[in-house]
Amino acid sequence: MHSYPDASSVARAFAPDQPVILNRPHAAARAARFFTEKFPGKSLYAVKANPSPDLLQILWDAGVTHFDVASIAEVRLVRSLLPEATLCFMHPVKTKSAIAEAYAEHGVRTFSLDTVEELEKIVEATGGAKDLNLLVRLRVSSEYSELSLASKFGVDLADAAGLLRAVRQHCDALGICFHVGSQAMTPFAYVQALERVRAAIAEAAVTVDIIDVGGGFPSCYPGMEPPQLEDYFALISRHFEALPISYSAELWCEPGRALCAEYSSLIVKVEKRRGNELYINDGAYGALFDAAHVAWRFPVLALEDDLIQPHDEFSFYGPTCDDADFMKGPFMLPADIQAGDYIEIGMLGAYGAAMKTGFNGFGEAIAVTVTDEPMASLYRGDRADPRSSDNVVSLR
Numbered sequence: 588m589h590s591y592p593d594a595s596s597v598a599r600a601f602a603p604d605q606p607v608i609l610n611r612p613h614a615a616a617r618a619a620r621f622f623t624e625k626f627p628g629k630s631l632y633a634v635k636a637n638p639s640p641d642l643l644q645i646l647w648d649a650g651v652t653h654f655d656v657a658s659i660a661e662v663r664l665v666r667s668l669l670p671e672a673t674l675c676f677m678h679p680v681k682t683k684s685a686i687a688e689a690y691a692e693h694g695v696r697t698f699s700l701d702t703v704e705e706l707e708k709i710v711e712a713t714g715g716a717k718d719l720n721l722l723v724r725l726r727v728s729s730e731y732s733e734l735s736l737a738s739k740f741g742v743d744l745a746d747a748a749g750l751l752r753a754v755r756q757h758c759d760a761l762g763i764c765f766h767v768g769s770q771a772m773t774p775f776a777y778v779q780a781l782e783r784v785r786a787a788i789a790e791a792a793v794t795v796d797i798i799d800v801g802g803g804f805p806s807c808y809p810g811m812e813p814p815q816l817e818d819y820f821a822l823i824s825r826h827f828e829a830l831p832i833s834y835s836a837e838l839w840c841e842p843g844r845a846l847c848a849e850y851s852s853l854i855v856k857v858e859k860r861r862g863n864e865l866y867i868n869d870g871a872y873g874a875l876f877d878a879a880h881v882a883w884r885f886p887v888l889a890l891e892d893d894l895i896q897p898h899d900e901f902s903f904y905g906p907t908c909d910d911a912d913f914m915k916g917p918f919m920l921p922a923d924i925q926a927g928d929y930i931e932i933g934m935l936g937a938y939g940a941a942m943k944t945g946f947n948g949f950g951e952a953i954a955v956t957v958t959d960e961p962m963a964s965l966y967r968g969d970r971a972d973p974r975s976s977d978n979v980v981s982l983r
Contacts, residue, residue: 590956594854594931595890597955606869607854608940608954612645614849615936617966619649622846625817627824628838631655631675633802636843636937640668642850647672655802655841656695659685666693673697677764677799677841679705679724679740686712699724699764701742703753710757721754722762722799723747727783731776732768732803733811734881741765744783748791755793762797762839763787769844770811771803774819781826788831795832797839804845807963808934809884809919816845816965843937849961850936853952854890857928863901865920867930870905871912872946874939875932878914879905886933886962887918894921894928907947933962 591597597607622630631653632646638661643654647669654669656662657678662685665672675697676689689695690713697720698709706721713719726741742750755761763784767776777800788795800823805813827838853874859866871879878885900917901924920930943950960967 590958593957593959594852594888594929597957598854598890598929601953603854603953604856604868606856606873606952608874608935608952609852609854609931609957610641610936610954611850611852611957611959611961612641613958614961614964614966615642615645615847616649618846618849619646619651621816621966622840622842623650626820626840627827628840629653630846631677631799631839631841632846633657633841633843634661634665635941637847637850637939637941638664639940640664642847642936643668646846651846653839655843659688662689662693662695675699675720677722681705681708683708683712690716696720697722700754701726701740701750703750706750706754706757715757717759719758720760720762720797721758722764722797723751723754725763725765725780725783725787727765727767727780728776729768731771731773731779733770733772734768736766736768744787747787751787751791751793751795760796761793762799763795764797764799764801764839766801766841767803769803770805770808770813771819772805772811772813774814774822776803777819777823778826781823781830785830795830795836797837798827798830798832799839799841800827802841802843802845804840804842805965806844806848806934806937807965809886811884813965845965848934848937849964849966851940852931852933852962853935853939855930855932857924857926857930858906859926860924863899864904865901865924865930866904866906868906868949869952870903870907870914871909872907872944873905873950874935874943874952875903875905875914876942877938878903878916879912882915884916884918885935887920888931888933888962889920889924890929890931891924894923896922898922906949909947931962
């Protein structure tokens with residue numbers, strides 16, 4: 588596949604009227620190597636963050652062998668692409684047919700749950716199998732994360748002991764998992780969750796074989812510059828080692844955003860300017876879902892060489908006829924940007940491509956490979972420590 592040096596060269600080569608997805612395989616591979624080499628346990632890629640077949644192959648080639656799949660469609664996808672991968676069905680609510688197919692046809696042996704009813708479904712759908720890894724999802728706080736995942740899944744601590752004892756009777760390996768929320772901005776989020784795990788184990792008085800700290804590992808965005816990931820790993824490891832668990836217990840994590848955010852960016856075209864509102868050709872129903880619905884601020888870069896005015900604050904409207912197709916920002920761009928100009932929007936590898944729809948007839952995009960660096964990175968080794976007074980996001 589032909590590759591381009593950067594976004595500007597792509598804009599010049601195509602002069603595109605449709606959005607262009609820029610993929611950086613080297614960035615995804617680097618993130619995968621970082622986790623497989625530095626996280627003190629197994630790293631399961633959370634497929635929902637970006638299920639691109641090309642990306643899944645890149646991660647596999649870089650050493651990621653375990654995948655967190657959350658639907659039977661994701662099970663089928665990863666199994667078809669990576670026949671030797673280990674698949675873990677980590678959605679706490681599944682249909683019996685999905686469980687049965689995953690177990691019997693795709694070799695899935697690891698399932699999560701947060702109720703006795705789900706345990707009964709798993710036991711029935713697998714025919715009372717004795718080779719299961721069953722992980723009880725514990726509800727923990729999301730107070731240190733940008734996006735909460737605290738309300739939908741997870742057994743309350745008050746009810747965890749009884750469920751752990753029940754699950755222990757039906758599995759080969761018993762685990763506890765949790766999710767601190769997306770974009771956890773401090774390692775303390777995991778410390779707090781692991782203290783809740785400790786309390787659950789102590790009350791249940793069962794042997795626990797797997798501790799899965801879930802996802803939540805952050806990436807860099809404007810106004811969201813997290814500590815070094817090594818700090819997260821060190822604290823997780825220290826508190827894992829202090830848990831009352833089996834001497835051979837395994838530590839797992841489920842990075843999604845952290846493995847794929849740097850993989851992709853997007854070129855959009857300005858179709859109209861109205862004051863400081865720019866009408867662009869992607870938006871809330873496309874790769875910019877998070878920019879619209881949770882006011883996520885992605886980094887932006889104007890691709891025109893002749894824009895000379897200082898940066899100003901802009902908001903975006905997407906291409907559909909829906910007023911909700913609006914991205915408040917603010918996005919910092921040259922004040923003289925106009926219709927016909929191109930913008931690169933960075934750090935869209937996580938959830939961007941996965942959220943695109945065809946609503947209102949929009950959603951088409953071409954994808955090309957570029958070889959430059961992502962607009963921000965946790966993995967290059969040239970990033971300032973955000974705890975220092977002179978911290979800046981590492982931009983190219």
